[in-house]
Amino acid sequence: MFWYRNLIKLSTSTKSKIPITKNLLQASLSHFSTANQPPAWAQAQPSGLGPTKPHDKPRVVVLGSGWAGCRLMKGLDPKLYDIVCVSPRNHMVFTPLLASTCVGTLEFRSVAEPIARIQPSISSAPGSYFFLANSTAVDTENHEVHCETVTDGTDTLDPWKLKISYDKLVIASGAQASTFGIHGVKEHAIFLREVHHAQEIRRKLLLNLMLSDVPGLPEEEKRRLLHCVVVGGGPTGVEFSGELSDFIRRDVHERYTHVKDYIHVTLIEANEILSSFDDRLRRYAIKHLTKSGVRLVRGIVKDVKPENLVLTDGSEVPYGLLVWSTGVGPSPFVNSLGLPKSPGGRIGVDEWLRVPTVQDVFSIGDCSGFLESTGKPVLPALAQVAERQGKYLANLLNKICKDGGGHANGAKDMNLGDPFEYKHLGSMATVGRFKALVDLRQSKEAKGISLAGFVSWFIWRSAYLTRVVSWRNRFYVAINWLTTFVFGRDISRI
Amino acid sequence: MFWYRNLIKLSTSTKSKIPITKNLLQASLSHFSTANQPPAWAQAQPSGLGPTKPHDKPRVVVLGSGWAGCRLMKGLDPKLYDIVCVSPRNHMVFTPLLASTCVGTLEFRSVAEPIARIQPSISSAPGSYFFLANSTAVDTENHEVHCETVTDGTDTLDPWKLKISYDKLVIASGAQASTFGIHGVKEHAIFLREVHHAQEIRRKLLLNLMLSDVPGLPEEEKRRLLHCVVVGGGPTGVEFSGELSDFIRRDVHERYTHVKDYIHVTLIEANEILSSFDDRLRRYAIKHLTKSGVRLVRGIVKDVKPENLVLTDGSEVPYGLLVWSTGVGPSPFVNSLGLPKSPGGRIGVDEWLRVPTVQDVFSIGDCSGFLESTGKPVLPALAQVAERQGKYLANLLNKICKDGGGHANGAKDMNLGDPFEYKHLGSMATVGRFKALVDLRQSKEAKGISLAGFVSWFIWRSAYLTRVVSWRNRFYVAINWLTTFVFGRDISRI
Numbered sequence: 001m002f003w004y005r006n007l008i009k010l011s012t013s014t015k016s017k018i019p020i021t022k023n024l025l026q027a028s029l030s031h032f033s034t035a036n037q038p039p040a041w042a043q044a045q046p047s048g049l050g051p052t053k054p055h056d057k058p059r060v061v062v063l064g065s066g067w068a069g070c071r072l073m074k075g076l077d078p079k080l081y082d083i084v085c086v087s088p089r090n091h092m093v094f095t096p097l098l099a100s101t102c103v104g105t106l107e108f109r110s111v112a113e114p115i116a117r118i119q120p121s122i123s124s125a126p127g128s129y130f131f132l133a134n135s136t137a138v139d140t141e142n143h144e145v146h147c148e149t150v151t152d153g154t155d156t157l158d159p160w161k162l163k164i165s166y167d168k169l170v171i172a173s174g175a176q177a178s179t180f181g182i183h184g185v186k187e188h189a190i191f192l193r194e195v196h197h198a199q200e201i202r203r204k205l206l207l208n209l210m211l212s213d214v215p216g217l218p219e220e221e222k223r224r225l226l227h228c229v230v231v232g233g234g235p236t237g238v239e240f241s242g243e244l245s246d247f248i249r250r251d252v253h254e255r256y257t258h259v260k261d262y263i264h265v266t267l268i269e270a271n272e273i274l275s276s277f278d279d280r281l282r283r284y285a286i287k288h289l290t291k292s293g294v295r296l297v298r299g300i301v302k303d304v305k306p307e308n309l310v311l312t313d314g315s316e317v318p319y320g321l322l323v324w325s326t327g328v329g330p331s332p333f334v335n336s337l338g339l340p341k342s343p344g345g346r347i348g349v350d351e352w353l354r355v356p357t358v359q360d361v362f363s364i365g366d367c368s369g370f371l372e373s374t375g376k377p378v379l380p381a382l383a384q385v386a387e388r389q390g391k392y393l394a395n396l397l398n399k400i401c402k403d404g405g406g407h408a409n410g411a412k413d414m415n416l417g418d419p420f421e422y423k424h425l426g427s428m429a430t431v432g433r434f435k436a437l438v439d440l441r442q443s444k445e446a447k448g449i450s451l452a453g454f455v456s457w458f459i460w461r462s463a464y465l466t467r468v469v470s471w472r473n474r475f476y477v478a479i480n481w482l483t484t485f486v487f488g489r490d491i492s493r494i
Numbered sequence: 495m496f497w498y499r500n501l502i503k504l505s506t507s508t509k510s511k512i513p514i515t516k517n518l519l520q521a522s523l524s525h526f527s528t529a530n531q532p533p534a535w536a537q538a539q540p541s542g543l544g545p546t547k548p549h550d551k552p553r554v555v556v557l558g559s560g561w562a563g564c565r566l567m568k569g570l571d572p573k574l575y576d577i578v579c580v581s582p583r584n585h586m587v588f589t590p591l592l593a594s595t596c597v598g599t600l601e602f603r604s605v606a607e608p609i610a611r612i613q614p615s616i617s618s619a620p621g622s623y624f625f626l627a628n629s630t631a632v633d634t635e636n637h638e639v640h641c642e643t644v645t646d647g648t649d650t651l652d653p654w655k656l657k658i659s660y661d662k663l664v665i666a667s668g669a670q671a672s673t674f675g676i677h678g679v680k681e682h683a684i685f686l687r688e689v690h691h692a693q694e695i696r697r698k699l700l701l702n703l704m705l706s707d708v709p710g711l712p713e714e715e716k717r718r719l720l721h722c723v724v725v726g727g728g729p730t731g732v733e734f735s736g737e738l739s740d741f742i743r744r745d746v747h748e749r750y751t752h753v754k755d756y757i758h759v760t761l762i763e764a765n766e767i768l769s770s771f772d773d774r775l776r777r778y779a780i781k782h783l784t785k786s787g788v789r790l791v792r793g794i795v796k797d798v799k800p801e802n803l804v805l806t807d808g809s810e811v812p813y814g815l816l817v818w819s820t821g822v823g824p825s826p827f828v829n830s831l832g833l834p835k836s837p838g839g840r841i842g843v844d845e846w847l848r849v850p851t852v853q854d855v856f857s858i859g860d861c862s863g864f865l866e867s868t869g870k871p872v873l874p875a876l877a878q879v880a881e882r883q884g885k886y887l888a889n890l891l892n893k894i895c896k897d898g899g900g901h902a903n904g905a906k907d908m909n910l911g912d913p914f915e916y917k918h919l920g921s922m923a924t925v926g927r928f929k930a931l932v933d934l935r936q937s938k939e940a941k942g943i944s945l946a947g948f949v950s951w952f953i954w955r956s957a958y959l960t961r962v963v964s965w966r967n968r969f970y971v972a973i974n975w976l977t978t979f980v981f982g983r984d985i986s987r988i
Binding site for chain 1: 541542543583584585601603606607608610614617618620623624625626627643644645654656689690693700701704705707708709710711748749750751752964965966969970973977980981984985986987988
């Protein structure tokens with residue numbers, strides 16, 4: 001207990017006459033043990049939360065903090081349920097604007113929304129928690145989730161295991177970027193799904209811009225370093241290409257004048273870009289991207305090496321930056337679950353988003369899909385779908401609790417009311433400066449409004465600005481857009 | 495050349511009728527070689543910049559992008575000189591506000607100023623460059639600097655070597671955090687000098703806050719995780735402690751209610767905190783910090799272990815976050831230079847900030863100090879000193895060039911005019927919410943104004959706001975302060 005003695009010599013220089021209250025010291029004294037042995041608790045029983053008692057509030061455990069999980073938590077009534085969220089990140093990412101952060105149009109912080117802002121009770125209600133952890137297994141027999149804490153980057157912590165009992169479980173853990181088993185993608189390409197991906201893209205892009213400025217560097221190496229290749233022509237790939245070409249045309253030409261003629265963007269797609277959009281809009285996008293200097297290439301990637309990728313026809317494409325956005329597939333966690341699956345390997349759910357073979361398990365978002373037996377198609381992996389499901393399920397769970405079925409096994413034969421129905425509201429994508437596509441038709445075949453150009457771009461910006469979750473971030477997104485317009489993009493590599 | 499063939503199948507889906515111009519294709523064709531062998535240029539002669547010719551503009555090479563180097567570059571006349579900057583970061587850090595970014599009061603981007611914004615010619619004038627590189631040696635005989643490019647985090651690049659000839663060389667590479675040879679500091683403590691340090695502190699603090707929320711964690715482990723220890727009671731350590739206690743009192747109490755009673759801040763200082771300030775101000779700081787819950791401990795650290803540190807009296811202090819800010823000392827690069835040294839091991843300079851033993855080498859900022867022979871004291875490692883030296887030297891170099899001495903060995907017997915005189919303008923430091931110290935005396939003994947409290951805090955904020963380099967960042971700092979005031983600090987861990 002030597003440590004405490006020191007506190008007595010506290011701060012107070014000999015000259016200063018601030019009295020140290022005894023309370024302060026006593027408070028200090030009770031804080032630490034000097035134990036030096038490895039912590040016993042780490043080897044002991046896993047910690048966590050045991051089953052709720054009948055007179056307690058029932059507990060909803062949500063796995064994941066994406067569009068589905070966050071919309072669900074926002075809608076859950078904390079007076080009815082204790083809410084426990086398990087996710088490796090403590091924020092939701094506003095994915096439609098993520099591409100804009102890579103080149104500095106928006107700040108990273110502006111597209112990240114802390115969960116505690118979405119559902120404040122998670123950090124303040126006595127029985128509600130957020131755990132920075134990965135789920136490893138679900139024990140549906142015992143109504144338990146097994147997790148392991150995240151400790152990335154710290155050398156002083158070993159991950160520890162948790163068991164969390166649930167009354168209702170919502171699996172909203174999302175999907176993972178698909179590589180189609182192509183060799184080298186994981187090692188050399190960067191995905192664009194999380195804020196840290198955007199940070200990595202930004203750092204690499206700025207590094208390559210600066211390295212290519214070194215005199216004596218051969219022309220072809222300069223061109224390689226500054227060749228940005230995007231694989232995948234969906235909205236993410238197209239929006240990123242558009243932002244990148246805009247960054248090049250506006251900011252690189254002004255601030256990296258030595259290398260401005262060497263930087264190029266190539267978008268590789270196996271089929272058609274923006275295949276979910278109207279043909280007229282697609283043609284507009286192709287025309288606009290080509291005009292802004294994006295090279296569109298039809299091809300299939302066969303192999304990815306550190307400095308170039310190989311297409312199936314044998315041609316090699318050197319690159320300095322490779323961004324991979326070819327869609328998503330089931331994550332290893334979802335694959336490992338012994339639950340029924342929908343076509344495509346997602347967790348299979350019924351019309352009420354329940355996993356029908358077990359009690360009290362629901363699944364929403366990119367990790368779930370309707371079972372074949374429902375006769376409904378698996379919905380696309382879109383924020384729109386995930387959000388709608390989260391909202392529906394929040395209402396359903398609130399209703400279940402109000403009807404007395406909140407606790408484990410309490411809703412067995414309950415009438416759940418209307419099943420989940422998805423109505424597509426349309427799609428949007430920007431294709432660069434002041435230009436976007438807006439397709440307000442319910443499906444490719446349906447009739448409806450589809451627009452391209454400045455008005456669409458204005459709709460795109462306004463729509464996303466209103467959809468950003470908090471007023472703080474809405475304010476920041478607007479401020480970011482304004483400063484980018486006035487001062488150009490920020491190029492400091494931090 | 496298979497790669498080019500693919501471009502012919504370019505983009506254009508069969509349905510779309512956008513014509514592909516031949517020019518676009520030809521432009522594409524010339525861009526890549528399919529060479530797969532290791533690049534020959536990397537093994538060849540080091541690249542770089544050769545000596546300038548007599549009819550060329552002379553070249554000033556600046557090593558470093560801190561307060562000294564950036565203020566110098568800002569003041570250099572790009573019509574007179576080509577400016578080449580060598581630094582491992584492409585931005586200047588507004589260090590007085592860095593402590594505020596750790597807890598989210600300010601965004602990281604708001605305190606980073608791209609060099610290209612400070613001296614635009616560096617990225618646009620034909621002979622001016624910025625190199626993301628570390629200097630490894632200075633060859634004063636041949637007027638050459640040897641450098642190696644920075645390639646952190648990328649697996650596809652080997653660093654390559656550069657030689658840059660200079661007409662005038664300014665060494666402004668700064669100092670490094672001193673550890674006093676204490677074991678474990680580098681491994682377990684975090685310094686607070688760069689933006690990435692602030693990012694690391696923030697990530698660790700938020701991680702610990704979330705981990706300590708896990709039920710089943712023993713009390714003492716919880717207290718350890720949430721014990722933030724700051725070593726060093728200079729302005730940086732005090733400001734960081736103040737920000738942290740403010741973060742705890744305002745944001746943690748609101749958003750992490752489960753753990754709010756476990757988090758504590760301890761500031762360890764061997765002598766007196768804020769030793770350069772007026773006694774009255776120091777007493778005010780001690781009183782205010784203690785009131786805000788910061789424990790001030792007089793002690794000397796002997797050893798740092800992964801989860802606790804040991805003081806010289808043998809007591810152990812467990813910690814979850816350890817921030818080290820005990821001043822600076824010469825960097826290995828400065829130590830390696832065969833140049834005269836000032837007391838304390840800095841590069842020795844004369845009254846005109848020249849290294850007197852060699853031609854055309856100057857040194858400013860934390861890496862330099864007056865030679866004993868000048869009879870002047872080594873100035874403190876302050877932003878204020880560095881900035882004043884940068885400004886003085888920019889004017890001196892501009893004058894030298896106008897007088898015809900810009901080229902190598904051209905200013906041998908030139909009259910340099912007035913020597914550099916430093917006049918201290920005073921010191922400022924915040925000690926938490928709405929409270930700061932302002933000491934406007936030229937030295938500890940001199941008379942003058944010294945203030946503490948809200949008015950000081952207002953002066954502190956206004957002064958720094960006007961000193962932030964660009965209008966963009968000035969705007970952002972103001973906006974950050976406003977949003978922190980309105981919405982609280984952001985807690986997303988990205």
